[in-house]
Amino acid sequence: MFWLTISVLADFLFIQLFKVSQRKGYHAPIVVATNYLVVACTLSLFLLVRGEFTFSTGAVYTGLFTGVVFISSLSLMTRVLNLVTVGAVLTAFRISIAVPIILGVWLWGETLVPIQIGGILLTLVALLMMTSGAGKSTGLTGIKTFGLLIGVFLVQGGSHSCLRSVHYRGLDNEFVQIILLTGATAGTIGTFFILLSRRIPKRPELAMGAVIGFYNSIVLCIVMFALSKVPGTLFYPIMGCSVVLLDNLSAHFFWKERLSRLGGVGVAIAVFAIVLVI
Secondary structure, eight states: OHHHHHHHHHHHHHHHHHHHHHHTTOOHHHHHHHHHHHHHHHHHHHHHHHTOOOOOHHHHHHHHHHHHHHHHHHHHHHHHHTTSOHHHHHHHHHGGGHHHHHHHHHTTOOOOOHHHHHHHHHHHHHHHHHSOSOSOOOOOOHHHHHHHHHHHHHHHHHHHHHHHHHHHTTOGGGHHHHHHHHHHHHHHHHHHHHHHHTOOOOHHHHHHHHHHHHHHHHHHHHHHHHHHHSOHHHHHHHHHHHHHHHHHHHHHHTSOOOOOHHHHHHHHHHHHHHHHHO
16 A cells, blocks of 8 residues: 555646646647656666666567557547547546556456445546536537547546556566656657647746656656556556545645535545545
8 A cells, every 4th residue: 555655646746747837838748748758768867777778579569559558648638628628528537547447357357346346436426526517618519529538538548558557468577668668659759749730849848848757757667666566456546536636635725726516525425435445
């Protein structure tokens, strides 16, 4: 539980850094691409210093594929945010934790007791309540909106599942190499699309991305180490619900964003759901 708790706190602080970036009006694709490239550079230096800059075939394939999925998830979510209500997109993004949980049971033989199943279902309910109701309607048809949200759900769920697969592919000892390749791949693709858009990055955006990237290299390593020790059926519901819970409380008390009554009920349900899952 120690590493799971550290993962929750680390990921929560990571989200707060992105909130700072958003409040300052920095261009998200530039910050994100810079973040990924700095992750790759930081971990490259780490491996070179330790004399471990070697990559197995499995690590290369996993890192490259995960990088493509990561940047695809981010690009899709950014696109959909311009078309669908913010609350709906965040909900699809958060409940995507169901994907690695299902795959954990189906493909990797992870087990769930009935009380944990109830806790996971409550977790999804809590996430729905805590992330609903933001943004404005764009007038899309129900079918098109549903399709876009399902896309966000599946691709982000794929991102989680790629990280989870590292343990079951026997690559725990190479998770730093995998994160490095993930960052390099996602950062390169992100940079390519920025160049196509012909947007010139501003120095503060690059600086913010660099700060986030250095911190993210630590966060991702913590998460990967935790996943090597904790079953995904325990890690993802607790991680997803705890981070959103903390983010809602932070938004209400620190960022002075009003927490809706529905969101408040969701926070209470989240606490109860976490107790059941544990």
